[in-house]
Amino acid sequence: MPATAPGLLPEGLRDRLPPEAEAASRLLHRIIVAIGRHGYERVLPPLAEFEDGLLSRLKSMRSQDLLRIVDPVSQRTLALRPDLTAQVGRIATTRLAKRARPLRLAYGGPVLKSRATQLRPERELIQAGAELVGSDGVAAAIEVIRVALDALAAAGVTDVTLDLTLPxxxxxxxxxxxxxxxxxxxxxxxxxxxxxxxxxxxxxxxxxxxxxxxxxxxxxxxxxxxxxxxxxxxxxxxxxxxxxxxxxxxxxxxxxxxRQGFEYQSWLGFSLFGQGLSGEVGRGGTYTLLHPDGHEEAAVGFSLYIDPLVDAGLGRVESRRVFVPLDADRRVAETLRVEGWTTIAALTEADDPAALGCTHRLTGREPQPL
Incomplete structure (x- = not known):
């Protein structure tokens, strides 16, 4: 087998470099905070679960979406999550089954699919969203759609289109x-x-x-x-x-x-689009969760994908990077960081502020533009 070329990644996977990596982290934080302000509490499921359990969670989960590994501890097959919604459903119907309803949960993190699609060539995505468990009525649907719109607004998405369907x-x-x-x-x-x-x-x-x-x-x-x-x-x-x-x-x-992508929704499905964004930025709708004892529970939720937002240039902020020379007062640099500056400390006299991406140089006690 030929050696893998340095830096080569599997198809559908990619590195996020500066400033995109910072933008992705910033957008995820903004979306989670916006969702949380409506009373949705964040959960953080593991990256992998037992394959059979993950497949049984929601009717939308398909075996071909799963990337599998064998757990060396249990010797059972694990699956890397291709979607976070199924895991949130497991938490709601097991660990939080006795919590008062409606139960409001938020989530965010990476997901990995075994294969890409024409519309989404990426196999690894950052997904964020919210699930309201215990109701799928009109009031619940309205709340969830409003939360999704607030989350998109917090991420800087403008001119949103909401497409409704009746599955x-x-x-x-x-x-x-x-x-x-x-x-x-x-x-x-x-x-x-x-x-x-x-x-x-x-x-x-x-x-x-x-x-x-x-x-x-x-x-x-x-x-x-x-x-x-x-x-x-x-x-x-x-x-x-x-x-x-x-x-x-x-x-x-x-x-x-x-119905494409809405096969498991009950009476309502919806997709979200934004100006300048390619394809859907999110989707959601009403559905049912299956409890371990066999009874079903109504729910409504949505998922947003961070990657199209990053690709469109959202989440970036103007950089204020100040170069701190070797002889500068380090206490001044500490104060600047508290004030929101990014400090780049010189390691040698030969360090070049412009080459290091700095916008200012610390002179005395004040940053001066380069």
Whole structure:
């Protein structure tokens, strides 16, 4: 086997160098603090767990997402987490099962997937978010969306778009107003937005769901007109309540049949986008958690990804780096650090302040611009 070239990393993994590494840390801190101000307490799960336990947590977890290792202590297979939400669910249903509900938890840290996707070529990502366990009602959904918007605002994301979806829309309609021969087949055809496929499957009555996607006001009007049997009445009322609560904090769109990545959500799913950011910056929705005794508990939450924010240049601050010569008063340097300066101490007379990235030089007791 040929030797690995120095500095070569596996596909989908990368180093974050200055100033991006500092920006990533700063953004994660800002987001966690913003979430915490709404009463969400942070938990910190381990990087790896037993594979079977991790897979059983949420229906969205897929075995192909897991990077596995064999634990030399237990001789059992471990999996590195590809998502933090599943681990937060385990904590909520085991370690914190007796805590009062609704239970508000926050999290942040790295996740690692076994393979990348076209939309996300990175396999290692920094994920942060919040989960509200014990309720999935409209009020809970509104709170979680507001928390997500506050977190994005704290990170400097502007012109946010909130895209709402109704993951269980086919089941609701098929069970009452619009029965179809095969519910799952109809869902798959709607995933592909295939009008011809709907007609061939005897589900052409569902075509208005495809054409209804778009800006919230137009989409809701189309869905109200389509919902002749009022089967979606409660869902549409909930969407209207969310739109009213969000107000002008985000542009809102509705795609009632979007299920990609929302397979485990119950009645609501949402995606978040920001100006200048590539792809989704976050997503969330309502779902159920399975307790060890077999009963399910409602929950709603969201996850944000830090990496697109870093790539867009967010989280960077103007550097104030002062060069401290060998003969400078070290007590002055200490005072400057307290005041927010970054000090770069000379080690030799040959040290070059400009080459070391300094913006100032300590002269006497005052930093002077270079």
């Amino acid at each position: 269980d829309v086919v089941e609701m309609l098929a069970g009452s107003a619009l029965p179809v021969p095969d519910v799952e087949a109809t869902r798959l055809i709607l995933d592909a937005k295939d009008a011809g496929g709907l007609a061939a499957a005897g589900a052409d009555a569902y075509l208005p769901l495809v054409t209804a996607a778009g800006p919230a006001d137009r989409a809701l009007a189309a869905l109200r007109a389509f919902d002749a049997g009022d089967a979606l009445d409660s869902r549409l009322d909930a969407i209207e309540a969310i739109i009213s609560a969000v107000g002008d904090r985000a542009a809102i769109t509705v795609d009632p049949t979007e």
